Amino acid sequence: MPFKPSEHQAAGHAGCLTDDENGLFVKITNQQEIDFYNSIYREDQEALTKGIEAPEGSKLVDWIPRFYGTLNDGDQLSAISGTSPTPLPNGKSYIVLENLYSGYSKPSIIDIKLGKVLTDDSADSEKQERLRKVSESTTSGSHHFRICGMKLYNKSLTDLPKELPHLHETIIVRQNDLNDDVYLEYDKFFGRKLNGDNVKDGIKLFLSNALPPELYAMMVEVYWKRLQLLYNCLLDHEVRIIAGSLLFILENDLARYPPNSKELEALNPLTKPAFTNDDESDDDDEDEAKEMNPLSSLNFIDLAHAKHVPGEGYDENVIIGVENLVKIFSELKTELE
Ligand code: ADP
Ligand code: MN
Structure with missing residues (x-):
């Protein structure tokens, strides 16, 4: 492939x-991440078999990318969801996930790392010390979340965002030669420089980028709801997710937004949109599948240090971060009233 x-x-x-046609995203992984994805999907399968129905957003599987298996050196698909793949010794293992930006035409993306504690026991003492210092000096320490990186669609270089210019040297990426579209990259130092006074502006920069006020307001509302659903989901799960991230993706191609507000709602579902690419793929279905591509999404990613801890309660380290994000989104909502 x-x-x-x-x-x-x-x-x-x-x-x-990526393999865009199939909407796959492939990244280097470790056994812990593979195990965690497998366990979440196994649980979900078991619940389905038993006919257990859960409310929207209440299961971890509602928040993670679809998981298709692993690849090892040599490009061989070694496993599908539900089995236990073994990485090749000495070789790198790759995890095959749903490509979360597939279906978007001009996506903007923000990666927010959750938690104040950013390492587990597997890290050596040098790394523990280094990341303890990063946490202490950033919003990771104060808010249990930190903007890790951001990539924003920009129509043209004459229209750069005015917010927070002193905090970063924006890196400009021209995506293709066919138009003037550029992308602005905000690296990890941008997020590290934010503090309690301006981290909200960093998030607002992402949400308001290239969107007219009414669509910005819709994004604030839908992410506020999603974050609350995720918060409730995490309260119900006994896991520890160290250094995991929330990946927010939103559409900056205004042509993809339908004028009809009912359709808008359908294309901006709270959790994952219904699975569209079933086996039949005549032309009509393809059109339908396109229509189902979302305009924004929220996913939990980077699960290389995630595990289950039965009997030990919810993941406070992560939950406080989600709670603080909910607060920020509530404030953004209030500003709009
Ligand atoms: P790590 O931080 O260990 O390199 P992550 O899982 O955090 O790995 O992924 C790195 C980046 O790749 C994320 O910030 C995100 O932009 C992108 N990414 C990760 N998973 C997906 C996915 N399933 N679909 C699309 N993009 C993804
Ligand atoms: Mn990451």
Whole structure:
């Protein structure tokens, strides 16, 4: 299967791959991440088999990318969801996920890392010390979340965002030669420089970028609701997710927004949109599938240090971060009233 470098990435290690046609996103992983994805999908399968119905957004599976299996050196799909793949010794393992930006035409993306504690026991003492200092000096420490990276669609270089100019040297990426579209990259130092006084502005920059006021207001509302659903979901799960991220993606191509508000709602579902690419794929279905592509989404990613802790209660380290994000979105809502 041919893969190419991912067109978009908000943060993290380089070297992620996509196969856009199938909407796959492939990144280097570890056994812990594979195990965690497998366990979440196994649980979901078991619940489905038993006929247990859960409210929208109440299951972890509602918040993570679809998981298709793993790839090892040599490009062989070694497993599908539900089985236990073994990474090749000495070789790198890759995880094959749903490409979360597939279906977007001009996506803007923000990666927000959750938690005040950013390492578990697997990190050596040098890394623990280094990341403890990062946490202490950033909103990771004060708010249990930090903007890790951001990539914003920009119509043209004459129209750069005015917000927070002193906090970053915006990196400009021209995506293609066919039009004047550019993308602005905000690296990890941007997010590290934000503090309690302006982290809200950083988030607002993402949400308001290239959107008219009414669509900005819609994004504030839908993410506020999503974050509350996610908060409730996390309260119900005994997990520890160290250094996991929330990935927000929204559409900045205004042509993809339908004028009809009912349709808008359908294209901006609270959790994952219904699975569209079923086996039948005659032309009509393709059109329908396109229509189902969302205008914005929220997903939990980066689960390389996630595990289940039965009997130990919810993940306070992460939940406080989500709670603080809900507060910020509430404030953004209030500003609009
Ligand atoms: P790491 O931080 O360990 O390199 P992440 O899982 O955080 O790995 O992924 C790095 C970046 O790749 C994220 O910031 C995000 O922009 C992008 N990314 C991760 N998973 C997906 C996905 N399923 N679909 C699209 N983009 C993704
Ligand atoms: Mn990451």
